[in-house]
Amino acid sequence: MLEVRDDNAATFEELMLRYQNRVITFLEHHTGNHELAKDLAQDVFMRVWRARKDYVPGAKFSTWLFTITSNVAKNAQRSRSRRHEVNLEGRDSGPLGVRPLEAMAQVSSGQIPARALDRAEVRDVVWMAVQSLNERQRAAVLLSKFEGMSYAEIAETMGMSVQAIKSLLSRARTNLREVLEPYFDFGSPPETSDDADSS
Amino acid sequence: MGNNPHDAGLTEGPAPMDEQLVAYLDGELDDESSRRLEQQLASDSTLRDQLSRLERTWDALDELERIEVDQEFTRTTIEMVALAAEREHQEEERRRPARRRRQWLLGLAAIVLACFAGFAGTWYFLPDPNRQLIEDLPVLQRLDEYQLIDTIEFLKLLRDRQLFPAKTEDASTVREASPVVAAGPSAVNREVGAGVAGKREYEKNRARIEAMAPGDKRQLSDNWRRFDKLSDEKQEELRNLHGALQLEGDREELERVMEAYCEWASDKLSAPELSHLDRLLPAERIEQVAAYKASPRRQFGRRDGFWDMARNPYGTRWFGRGVSGSSVKEYADALKTWAGRYVADRAEVLAELLPREEGTKWKAGLAKAPADDPEQVKSRWIYLVRWYLAGPKQDMPIDGEDVASLEALLSPNARKFFEQIPPEAKKREIPVGLRRMIGFHFQTGQPEFENLIAAEDLDRFRKTLSVDMEENLRKFPSAEKQNEWVRFAYFQSKLPRDARSSRDDRHSPGSARPPYGPPSHDGPSGPRRGPGGEPREPGDGPRGMRPGPAGIPPPPADQPAEKR
Incomplete structure (x- = not known):
């Protein structure tokens, strides 16, 4: 990052290649919208480039990057809420999708292994459960799960105290459990938005 | 949940x-x-259960x-950054003396060039990013x-216990890609891969x-993608498993056992069960598998089409809200x-x-069902199913008293939904919910419904199915699964006409929120509507699909759903 700070564009590109999938994964699961996530990811890298001079040597780059990323996601969320936008992007076979029978028929006809559908099912349900968390819980969960960040790193990234992160993650995980267990035990798909607390 | 002190206040804030x-x-x-908690x-x-449930969802x-x-x-993105860099330098340029302008222009050109050269270099000149994929x-x-399977030890135990006798098909048909499999990137093969033979296999893999x-x-x-996100250690384990399998004298038999086991596990085990097996050592795992195999159908463990079933008009829906x-x-x-x-x-x-x-x-049947203890009262619910059949x-007549007594049983979230329904609509929603519960039992082949x-x-009904419906049915993975769907279709055929109408479509696929509830935060979860805003009929099926007769899914579309 120090080389990027010194205007080394090639190194910037290397950083981008290294982190772009992680950033877009975070944004996609955070916003629930692939196209929006791509736009926001571009915004993130633009901000990284613009803010390169502010990077403090010694700071962990991924923490700095995800601070920017979570701020971009948070701002996008707020502006969507202000505009009362809704997510119109369906998923292939997920809870918001339109083609469950096609998927099942594909399985039945042996075009893809049955196990692939099982995983797709679980993935969709889990995706929906993550979407049911509030914005802060979702960000903390994604940073913890996908980025493997410690509580201290998440706290730094999200600008909160370690204790607050501890409580936030605990609430998030109990909420996830509440939403996912009916599926695991009973087959009921999770409900969106109802159960996430509003803290 | 209410009996569990550790669960108190889960949604308001964690204990x-x-x-x-x-x-x-x-x-x-x-x-x-940590030490205190472990004690x-x-x-x-209860605490252990709590921990395990948190871990499972995580x-x-x-x-x-x-x-x-x-x-x-x-x-x-790189173009955007390059443009931003250009603009930035133009700004700088305006602020600098003219004699240095040329120098900065050169600098800018170098940055932009470096951007594109680096990008091209990474993609075209650095090691092939697909190399690992091809090798693996x-x-x-x-x-x-x-x-x-996870380990070769477990596979051998499976073979020795003969829980999944290998199918007797010709070895040559076991796996079309067998030569490639043999050329895998195990520790053994990778050494070979360093030489000419390895390169040849690599090229073969690429061609494949x-x-x-x-x-x-x-x-x-x-x-x-799934492999890539596994830890390096796990990836290596899988490569080693593959390598070890290649070295086994009876590889083909082991492969057939593996296929039979995996087919069974994918079909019969739920995600939590698979996850549980994953945590056990081979010797423990084989015992658990034997126990699963020997047990009668587990209550909620069936996986085939489970999700689809839950989204079906007759799957569980609103009354399952917030129950965990x-x-x-x-x-x-x-x-x-x-x-x-x-x-x-x-x-x-x-x-x-x-x-x-x-x-x-x-x-007469109902009169014989004893009514003196709560368990027997519960067992009488089967007469509701028999009644529909x-x-x-x-449809079943519901009055205000029924509404009140059922409402008292509902989970808080289900009640929240239920309270928003106009009184008359509540009377119609109760049969809908119960029919879904019945449908859920049929589709998951619950033992109490088998006879x-x-x-x-059932045979007579099956003979009335059209050629198309039979064709659809044949595409299900097993005869057992076919029978479950025929039983379910039979049940549907017996419903009174009004119960088969669009009433039930309110909770059909894509309609995560019923029409009575507050507006959804997410667009597609509102009630499904036709082009003119009218509710779609249950037989409409997913977009672009022809209706699946009597609840049997239609055949696959000519074009599979495009991945995002």
């Missing part, structure tokens, strides 16, 4: 114990707190997709199987991928008990709604 458990799972507790865990089975997040962007994204092709092609159909490529790419964990069974029992009481209280009226002979038979003229329909009735 401190939950916070401790989560921190413990995350490795964020200090030594002293508590050792003596408190592990489930591993299923979330890791997104990979395409080259187009990288290119456009044999592992990727068997990724699901290798992940389920290039020759793959688009659907196979997508599957391979999906497997690669150990409370699920208790809740379902309460609803069944309610239904048991209902049929007993309304026996006369319900019998009159059936054809005369059927009504008499149904009432006897072909009633109209409800006489075999000859």
